[in-house]
Amino acid sequence: MANEFPQITNVYNRQTVSLNGKWKYLIDQAEIGDKRKFWKDEQVLDRSELLEYNFETANQINVPGDWNSQRDELLYYEGKLWYQKSFTFKKQNGKRYFLYFGAANYHSEVYLNGNKLGEHEGGFNPFNFEITKELNEQNSLVVSVDNTREKEQIPTIVSDWKNFGGITRDVLIIEESSTFIRDFKIGLKNGSMNEIELEVWVDGEDLNNKIELEIPELNIEETISVNKSGIGEKVLNSDVISYWSPENPKLYNVRLSLQENILIDQVGFRTIEVKGKDILLNGESVFLKGISLHEESPFTHGRSHSPEEARMMIDWVQDLGCNYLRLSHYPHNEHIVRLAEKEGIMLWEEIPVYWDIQWDNPKTYKLAEQMLDDVITRDKNRAAVIIWSMANETKISESRNIFLKKLIDFTREKDDSRLISAALFVHGDGESRFSRVVDDPFGKNADVISVNQYIGWYGSALPDVIKNLELDIKFNKPFIFSEFGAGALGGYHADSLTRWSEEYQEWYYEETLEMCGRIDQLRGLSPWILVDFQSPRRRLPEYQDGFNRKGLISSEGKKKKAFFVLKKYYEKKGLKQ
Template sequence: MIRIACALTFVMGLVARVFAQTDLITDIPSRQTVSLNGRWQYIIDPYETGFLDYRYKEMARSDRNAYWNSDVPSSKTDKIEFGYTDKYSLMVPGDWNHQDPKFEYYEGTVWYKKSFDFVRRHPGDRIFLYFGAVNYRADVYLNGVKLGMHKGGFTPFNFEIPDSLLRRAGNYLVVRVDNRRYPDEVPTVNTDWWNYGGITREVRLVEVPSSFIRDFFLQAASATALSGSIRLSGSSLPSSVVVGIPELGIRQTFPVTGDSVGIAFSVPGLQLWSPSSPKRYTVVVTAGADKVTDKIGFRTIEARGGQVLLNGKPIFMRGICIHEEIPQEGRRAYSARDAAQLLGWARELGCNMVRLAHYPHDETMTRLADSLGILVWSEIPVYWTIDFGNPAVFDKANAQLREMITRDHNRASVIIWSVGNETPVNTTRTDFMRRLIASARSLDSTRLISAALEVNYGSSATSKRVVDDPLGQYVDLVAFNEYLGWYGGLPSACRTANWSTIYDKPLFISETGAEALGGYHADSLTRWSEEYQAWYYREQVAMLQRMPANFVGLSPWVLADFRSPKRNNPLYQEGWNNKGVMSHKGVRKEAWEVLKKYYQAK
């Protein structure tokens, strides 16, 4: 009787406890993991019936009808008003919108459930539950106990699973996913892309030793030296860590004096990474019983005066913007195959750079960019009109910035961290963005920091167009979006336009473009036709020939058409933003060849 009472007390205490999100574990591909991808059962819950009681208060942890609890009746008199079944299932990873017509415009809560067995490889190992991304809010429960909550639809997160909670058989993992838009979230309610909901990236159980390498960062300090840091986790840390690069015959040992270890050493004979030669080295980090490997390219990047220097040499960025979407299927991209399609198209266009807009893309994109030698601009969704005066909103943006940088700080391809897109010019916004820039630099001082600025590209009495946004004084790269000839006048307006900036910094066009319905042909004056879009690009290319000496590249908008509820012309859009040079059917438009020819000449 005493044993039963003690066991009951233990279980009730466990149920009452809510565990917190843990610091991000990186280099997941090199870890010992178990995939939880595949079919998950689901319940659509627009009224929050499984989360809130009839007084609209969050249910008690032990409430029998809370959807995070088991749906198996304890007896024939047990009243349960919910249930999970294979009849209703969704694929993970994957957005829910494209998997069933009833989800197409759905914004609200969906409960996901996955049952699994698990046997750890070594007694004493620690187990973490890792999500590549969930859009937007994820409440995570294992065997009826809440592990925690995460906000942010495009960045990874993980929770440590207590030993007492994980079973060898019959585990049930429940995730409440809510993709609703709110004014105090990042992004906010107003975006020009589809709000795909769901567990959109991979889910894995990660097994590590009791003391392990949580993260390591290693980049080129110069052409002949590397530096970085290693973060350890555990109650009994090893006395030293070892960093090896076998191909170069390097094996460096560093003493451990805390949970963060600074590392620096010279590397004679180092071959630097570049688009023309994307050399990567296998790096092995060992700490006690734990070992992590990664393939890393080493290069330097800096802005000096009006130039961007890659490995000390000026580079012109032949870019394109990309949304994380497979247009032919109208869905979120998430796989290595998806990344190969999108980056393959960019290479065929002649690009050496991509802007991954307007949020961090799946890790398969940045890792493939590393191997292909494609430069990357990576961005958080501080977009248009978020609540810049709200401290909680800043914290959310900063958390997403930290998660983006932590995941990808060893990717040589990523040369620009962007803190936002087309934000309105005012003091409150500028202070908000300035603090994000300072945060980015404190997290990673080896890359450029930028933001896509908005300019007045409408009709003007003068041909001089000056980028003078006060945020320009804080960024390394002055980037701006211009649509002269689409939102302002006709493409012929480009003939007298001359762009400059008041800042002695590199100048970059982060967006430019015009819409065309793929396959619609008319004369070049007819809006929405491929001929109009091609004319737009011809005039833009001619204008680019007059750009000042500090003009270092562009990333037109956009590689391929993408879905957006804002685009409602019944003839030429029907829920698609058709500014792609590739149609949403995967067919090149006439503008593709105009841009490709320009890039071939650069």
């Protein structure tokens, strides 16, 4: 990560050249690629020469895309794969060029024309390298990607979703001026409905410069001075802002100009805060009518990455009646984040601090902090994002509490304009089998108390016991169910007592939603989960076959009966609390 260039944001509104398409690949299960210098992409020039690899005659694979869903030989492969892409490019004088990856899982090493650009660790965040000097007219780009699971990683060895490997998101070349706007942050000042804070980061040699800002619909035209560190700041005022919300997902064109360098984005303005047990959006209490989502397509059974797949998911979310979507358990691609914002869907974003990671390992904490930094940097201007989640289902311990508190402090320092939460466990009170206590120490520092509960699915109890559930919430804060759910094989019908039937799942949802109506503190739901997804932990033949079946939509894209139960509940439940 030390060799990376600082993250360039707003990539899809910049001048880019796509390197998506067919790439060559070599499987390196024996890890001999480094020793044999695959990254040099050498060619045999003499018939007597010995060279034990050849990208030119290798098989091809699509980028972006996980390797598991594209080739039978890679279905369960975990290890290193070497990618190679040849391309021509004509550089323009005075321009700078950057190689951008939307994500690659998990550890990547990148080489251009035999030169190592750097490395990146983490499977769900963007990274980029400057390639102005290395870029030629004829180019060979070689990338090794290794999805081997290790204890110190995030996520760690054990998780409950498929460990898709590969270059899973877009690969682009960004063209910029010699001095350019690398990043900017804009939004309403905390506690204000009419003050807009702007911060701009410039990169290049001519840093002592001025930036022109325009927001035409707000009649804003301002000049921002950039200091010698390349940072410019300004506070603006407007009394005519139309605030972003699910009912009014208003986005403004924001234009920043630095000489010939122009950057445009579409930005919404809104406030989000908590007051007692309420979540306030633009000062009004809101109920989060949500669902959880993994980044997996039901038709390809691979990692989702395209605008078309994002459109499909958001269409289902809207059909369900949601105003809120939990993107779990890691940062999803930028396409779905931007589309959700455009369609008025509020978002929970999360990093894969999942179950039992190495809480005492400084490297593991550094990784978690970097992942938070990356996703906040990418999505800080997205009005749809209202919650940053620190973790999912982590057991309470002193080292875990310290770890998560450090993440909270880092997040508040980085972005104080959003709420903080995590998906927590509940536990029994020792007196009644139907009583659950919510008292995780994390809640003291969180804005929203969120818990996962599966009474009526795991264990011997049936959904009829849910009516007896009593929650003792020890915090006077907004409470949401970040997860609840039951498995059902799409198309399997029986009576409601039969596990894995759509009728059982339907009954579970009916009982759970009725129970939700008795929780005065409840301010939102994101049941588990919109669509069935693959997991190596789910091995029951006939019913699971490698899939978590808690989706309201099957692994073939068919809606189950519980989908319509939740939809009816949301139709009756207004937006306002």
